Amino acid sequence: MYLDQFQKIVELQKERVRAMKAQDDFISYDKLDKIIIGVCGGDGIGPAITHQARRVLEYILSGEISLGKVEFKNIDNLTIEYRAKMMKAIPDDVLEELKKCHVILKGPTTTPKKGDEWPNIESANVAMRKALDLFANVRPVKVPEEGINWTFFRENTEGAYAAGSLGFKIDDDIAVDFTFTTEQGTERIIRLAFEYARKTGQDRVTAVTKANIIKTTDGMFLDAFYRIAKEYPEIQADDWFIDIMTAKLVDQKRRSSFKVMVLPNLYGDILTDEAAEFQGGVGTAGSANIGKKYAMFEAIHGSAPRMVAEGRDKYADPSSMLRASVMLLEHIGKVEKARRLEKALDHCASEKKYVITGRETGATCEQFADYVMESLQRL
Numbered sequence: 001m002y003l004d005q006f007q008k009i010v011e012l013q014k015e016r017v018r019a020m021k022a023q024d025d026f027i028s029y030d031k032l033d034k035i036i037i038g039v040c041g042g043d044g045i046g047p048a049i050t051h052q053a054r055r056v057l058e059y060i061l062s063g064e065i066s067l068g069k070v071e072f073k074n075i076d077n078l079t080i081e082y083r084a085k086m087m088k089a090i091p092d093d094v095l096e097e098l099k100k101c102h103v104i105l106k107g108p109t110t111t112p113k114k115g116d117e118w119p120n121i122e123s124a125n126v127a128m129r130k131a132l133d134l135f136a137n138v139r140p141v142k143v144p145e146e147g148i149n150w151t152f153f154r155e156n157t158e159g160a161y162a163a164g165s166l167g168f169k170i171d172d173d174i175a176v177d178f179t180f181t182t183e184q185g186t187e188r189i190i191r192l193a194f195e196y197a198r199k200t201g202q203d204r205v206t207a208v209t210k211a212n213i214i215k216t217t218d219g220m221f222l223d224a225f226y227r228i229a230k231e232y233p234e235i236q237a238d239d240w241f242i243d244i245m246t247a248k249l250v251d252q253k254r255r256s257s258f259k260v261m262v263l264p265n266l267y268g269d270i271l272t273d274e275a276a277e278f279q280g281g282v283g284t285a286g287s288a289n290i291g292k293k294y295a296m297f298e299a300i301h302g303s304a305p306r307m308v309a310e311g312r313d314k315y316a317d318p319s320s321m322l323r324a325s326v327m328l329l330e331h332i333g334k335v336e337k338a339r340r341l342e343k344a345l346d347h348c349a350s351e352k353k354y355v356i357t358g359r360e361t362g363a364t365c366e367q368f369a370d371y372v373m374e375s376l377q378r379l
Helices: 002-021 046-060 062-066 080-086 092-098 124-131 183-200 217-229 242-248 265-279 305-309 319-331 335-351 365-378
Strands: 035-040 070-074 103-106 136-143 148-155 204-209 236-241 260-263 286-290 295-299
Touching: 002 183, 035 046, 035 092, 046 062, 046 070, 046 103, 046 319, 046 335, 046 365, 062 070, 092 124, 103 319, 124 295, 136 183, 136 265, 148 183, 148 265, 183 204, 183 217, 183 260, 204 217, 204 242, 204 265, 217 236, 236 242, 242 265, 260 265, 286 319, 295 319, 319 335, 319 365, 335 365
Parallel strands: 035 070, 035 103, 103 295, 148 260, 204 236, 204 260
Antiparallel strands: 136 148, 136 286, 286 295
């Protein structure tokens, strides 16, 4: 019985490899007649902060919208209630709507954990990354006054998260989970990191693994890293283990020397949350999820159901979704508009005319979005 279950999991990975080998190249947004931006609020505080990010995007893209070059599309029902009812991480009708878009602005979604009232369905984030093959999770962290300018390239579709809901208990004493690494999946994330470093003038790319202990899968990742690094002789390539790397990010003497980091899925999830604290916490950080055909942009924090239960969702901080919107604009080629929005967000963060506290003592997310748009007018 166990061998049959394992064989099914292996076949799923073989199917992924075949699909990766058959893929076309990256989409060219400048060749599209119209770019369709899907807006998916998710659940918890997601709808509130995503709506405000959409307002700001519509403001800054008003010219393109009036010319019919950009269209926004609402995508509903990615809530935990509907996903639980359909017993799917992403219900078929929602996935169909997502695939009608070129890029997606996505709010946080609730992932059930053991003991919750919800059934044990897969994370919507993980499912979306796999369904749309969003293999690269890109998270920038910038703190100029600290000399920090990091960009993390986290592999999105493999590793421990790829089969996180496929494990099983053998008996009352033994439980088994799986991690997978493929040559194709590893090569494309590492190559993307080196290409980014070359295009942006960064002189260092660092791989983060635990290859001294997880020898087969992490070892394969590290072997691919150094093989591909030879194609980029102008860029320094080095590697660190995940445990010591978490320490080095708080080492004031060393941390500013790191530039671009590329990591397997699980390590990337951990390290980027730590890194976001330097920028003000996960509530202030956005991320991009890049594939060849689709791209999704999101906050890196959770859905905060407690805030909703306490009626405080209107006080949620939209900064994460707005930072994700900067990355969305940059991705579709609106670089100048992306820099304007980034500058406005930096201005609001330093001027502090309106401050988000998460409670009635601070601004609402709508007030903060208005503040950002006022800053766009003035800057």
